[in-house]
Amino acid sequence: MTPAPAFDLATIGAGLSFAAALDELSGALDASRSVVVSAPPGTGKTTLVPPLVASRMTGRVIVTQPRRVAARAAARRLAHLDGTPLGTRVGFTVRGERSAGRETRVEFVTAGVLLRRMLDDPGLDGVGAVIIDEVHERALETDLLIGLLSEVRELRDDLTVIAMSATLDAPRISAVLGTDEYPAPIIDHDVPAFPLTERWAPSPVPRLDERGVTWGFLDHVAATTASAARELISDAPEADVLVFAPGAREVSEIARRIRDTNGAFDVRELHGQIPAAEQDAVIRGRAPDAPARIIVTTSLAESSLTVPGVRLVVDSCLSRQPQRDAARGMTGLVTAAASRSSCVQRAGRATRQGPGTVIRCADERTYAAAPARPAPEIAVTDLADATLLLACWGAPGGAGLRMIDPLPAQNLADATEVLRSLGAIDDEGRATAEGRILARIPTDPRLARALRDGSPVVGTRLAAEVVALLGGDLRIAEADIAQAIIALRGGRAPDARRWRTDADRLERMVAATPGARSGLDGVGLVIALAFPERIAHRVERTAEGATFLLASGTRAGVRGPLAAVEWLAVADVARASARAAAGSGAIIRSAAVLTETQIESAASHLMTDRVEAQFAAGRVQARRERRLGAILRSSSPVRASAQEGRDAVRRAIRRDGLGMLSWSEGADGLRRRLALVRREFGDPWPDVSDTGLTEAVDVWLAPELDALAGGAPASRLDLTSALRRLLPWPDATRLDELVPDRLEVPTGSRIRIDYPPHDDATARPVVAVKLQECFGWAETPRLVDGRVPVLFHLLSPAGRPLAVTDDLASFWSGPYSQVRAEMRGRYPKHPWPEDPWAAVPTRHTKNRSAR
Structure with a gap:
């Protein structure tokens, strides 16, 4: 067999600056099987490195791109420069489209295509090299x-x-690419950049509100673009304009506004949802006699593609970023400030062929506050598909692999739980036979399972159509998936051809099952099979729309016709914007109507029918509740069983604390006395803190729990007797000796001792007594075997505090004389002797005492 001729690198590299780095790259490849190439966009690395590598070996060279349009464009460009038909020496494979054959030497693919290819061919038989492009984007699949x-x-x-x-x-x-001893060599190719002029055009209205990008900001971007484009074209008629918007919706809205106000420009859209032919036409550039172009794009043109002729970039400084909200079980795209590194990449599109200008639709302070780099997708997105792929590879959770970043623990745990519920992995995280089948269906594992389980019920074609729509990142007007399918079937939607191709491919992956092609009643069922936790029930309706409660517990809003529906199967629910994070901010972005019968079929495992008892308003109350996850379907009052009642009281105590019980003065006093003994002696005296009593509730409160469970009100409980159950024997016989309830003073009065609160570790027991009742008392009483002196509050005849002391002898010898001088005139009927040591203690006035 005659070997294929080598690529003509001189012809292919004509005019590309990276041609100067080929010798250095060849030298690195002579010394190492792994290399890192760093070079600015537009220098030609994507065009030159693959043919250079292919010329050095016999195997196929696979080049990955993060996006389909980039893979197609790179293959077409290299085939054109090579002078060979696309699909022969140079080809591509993306989801739903392939142009490559046995003789293909360089094949451009998306990372996802190569990942699934490796499941069938782990050794990459016949492949000599893999080139991973645009690594900086940190796409999950890369x-x-x-x-x-x-x-x-x-x-x-x-x-x-x-x-x-x-x-x-x-x-x-x-x-990561090299070894611990020998990192991969780095080829760092740099070229002098053309001058870039920065201009700032901050918006007079907010860029974002709770629902995303504001219409006013889109007006501002369009007006800024049109004005700057007129200025540019008057000076450089050959120049084009590139406008960056966060998503396909904003691209269309900005493009429409520019078309409505300026007919002199050829306004084009560039994003992943337009047909491939339109994407390719934008990338090829314009004819010399064609009008100037304004190309409105998503981040697609940020780094993956080179759009020729651009001299002006207008940047919204916004981007659509994946974000996972674990608390609400939501993963989706959120519009937020673009990272500064992304904005630098965008601006660089204006200086590929000469001096350029970037206009940023933000002020310098806002721009400086943006994150320096985008977060790696692995850190912020749903990992179910990735986790299943790793399980099929034999490396659950990425164990043993050299990866740039490990899978985040919580996201990995969530994904593992999803896969176990699908039967896709076992308890050790290894792929099951079912999991391997699901992994070979090119979509999310939940959608793959819905395709397999839904086909026998609704028909293979409808199931494939729904899954193709949900997995294809297609636009869904007013969130209504059924209406979107009608439009796609009629060919009216711009994505109809791609959707139909995806649906055909998915249909071939499952056993054919009859089903009416025109019927749409099963759309909601397919969605519910994929995402049962997103089944939603309407809880509120207003003039603006409706609020639904999802089975997962999330509340989300929807507008349009779906607001009138009682039950929905929700395919996509996400935060509306970063600004909405403080509130619920959840928006239903795609859903379909669901019937009660379909709910029973799709989510029986989420349905519960049980008695829910709770302790409220001092009593146990119980209701029989039928729920679908967090959604209450019916509720009726019933009598709680003894166990249900006890459990309800326990939960209430854990939730609300012991204050929910009715503490009498006697019970509170006993608890205070026990707390002081525990503070001084420790075990075996009981821990009567909130934590201690809560943990021992079944020991000291068991009969009372039974009484409450039987319907008795909390106000009737005798907590004094309950606490005495905790007393240790025989030590309990000394309780009144250690911490008596009252203290006898010299007059014979028995004064109640005010013990410190149970949770105060430093306070002292207090006795508040009239000063005259303590004349001659020298020895301050001490409690708990003499460990704790009593703190006396000595009171006036009217019961007002005169002094606080825990040393009576010192008080009589010193401060008493000043108290006597101040009080004898105010209370002349009461004794204020000069010598308190010799005075007779009394509760009465001088006259009554004399009698």
Whole structure:
């Protein structure tokens, strides 16, 4: 067999600055099977590195891109420069589209395509090199690829792996791609940048509100673009304008506004939801005699693609970012400030071919406050698909793989729970036979399971259509999935062709089951099979829309026709924007109507029918409740069983504390006395703190729990007797000796001792007594075997405090004389002797005492 001729690198690299780095790269490849390439966008690394590597080996070179449009565009460009038909020496494979054959030497693919290909071919038979492009974006699938390839290279020392990017943490990637002893060599190619002029155009209205990007801000971006474009084109008619918006909706709205006000420009949209032919037309550039273009794009053009002719960039400084809200069980895209590194990448699109300008639709302070870099997707997104792939690979949770970052523990735990509920992994995290089947269906495992389980019920075609829609990132007007399918079937939606291709492919992956193609009653059931925890019931309706409660406990709003529906199967629920994070901020973005019968079929495992008892208003109350997760379906009063009542009281005590019980003066006093003895002696005296009594509630309060469970009110409980159950024997016989309830003073009066609160570790027992009753009392009484002196509050005849002391002898010898001087004129009928030591203690006035 005659070997295929080598690529003509001189012809392919003509005019590309990276051609100057090819010799250095070749030298690195002679010394190492892994290399890191860092070079600015537009220098030609994506075009030149693959043919260079292919010319050095016999196996196929696989080049991954994070997006389908980038993979197609890169393949077309290299095939064009090589002078060969696309699909022969150079080809591509993306989801739903393939142009490659047996003779293909360089194949561009998305990272997801290669990941699933590796499940069937772990050794990558026939592949000589894998080039991972745009590593800096830290897409989840790219991170996973690096981990899996690290293990493949341990078995295949002939496999070359190259990581490429414009702005990446090269030393970190080098350490991961290489070995502990020998990091991968780094090829750092830099070129002098053309001058960039920065301008600022802050919006006069807020960029975001609780529902996302405001219409006023879109007006501002469109007006700023149109004005700047007129100025640019008058000076450089050959120049084009690139406008960055956070998402496809904002792209369309900005483009429409510009078209409505300026007919002189060719306004184009560029994002992942437009047909491939339109994407390719934008990337090819414009003819010399064509009008100037204004291209409104998402982050798609930030780094993956080079759009020729751009000299002006207008940046909204916003981006759509994945975000996981574990508390609400939501994962989705949230609009927020774009990172500064992303904004630098966007601005660089204006200086590929000459001096350029960037206009940022924010002020400098807002720009400076944005995060420096975007968070890696592995840290913020749902990991169910990734976790299943790793389980199928034989590395549950990524164990043993060299990865840039490990899977976050909580997100991994959540994903593991989802996969176990699907039967996709076992208790050790290993893939089951069912899991391996689900992993080969190119969609989220939950959607894959819905496709398999829904097909026998609603028909294979409808199930495939629903899953293709939900897995295809397609627009869904007014959140109504059923209406979206009608539009797609009629070919009216721009994504209809791609959706139909995806649905065809999914349909072939499951056993054919008959079902009416035109019927839409089963749409909600398919969604509910995938996401039973997102079944939602309407709880409130207003003129603006409705609020639904999801089975997971999340509340979310919806507008439009679906607001009139009682039950929904929700496919996508997410925060509306970063600003909405303080409130619920949850918006239903796609859903379908669901019937009661379908709920029974899809979510029987979430249904409960049990008695819920609670302790409220001093009594045990119980109701029989039927629930679907957090959704209450029916409730009726019943009598609680003894066990249910006891459990209700225990929960109330744990939740509300012991203050919910009715503490009499005697019970509170006994608790205070016990607390003081415990403070001084410790065991075996009981711990009567809130924590101690709560933990021992079944010991000291058992009969009272039974009484409460039987319907007795809390006000009737005798907590004094209950506390005495905790007394240790025989030590309990000394309780009144150690901490008496009352103290006898010299007059014979028995004064109640005020013991400190049970939770005060420093306070002392107090006796408040009239000063005259203590004349001649020298020895201050001490409690708890002499450990704790009593603190006396000596009172006036009217019961007002005159002095506080725990040393009576010192008081009579000193401060008493001043008290006598101040009080004898105010209370002349009461004795105020000069010598308190010789005076007779009394409770009465002088005259009564004399009698």
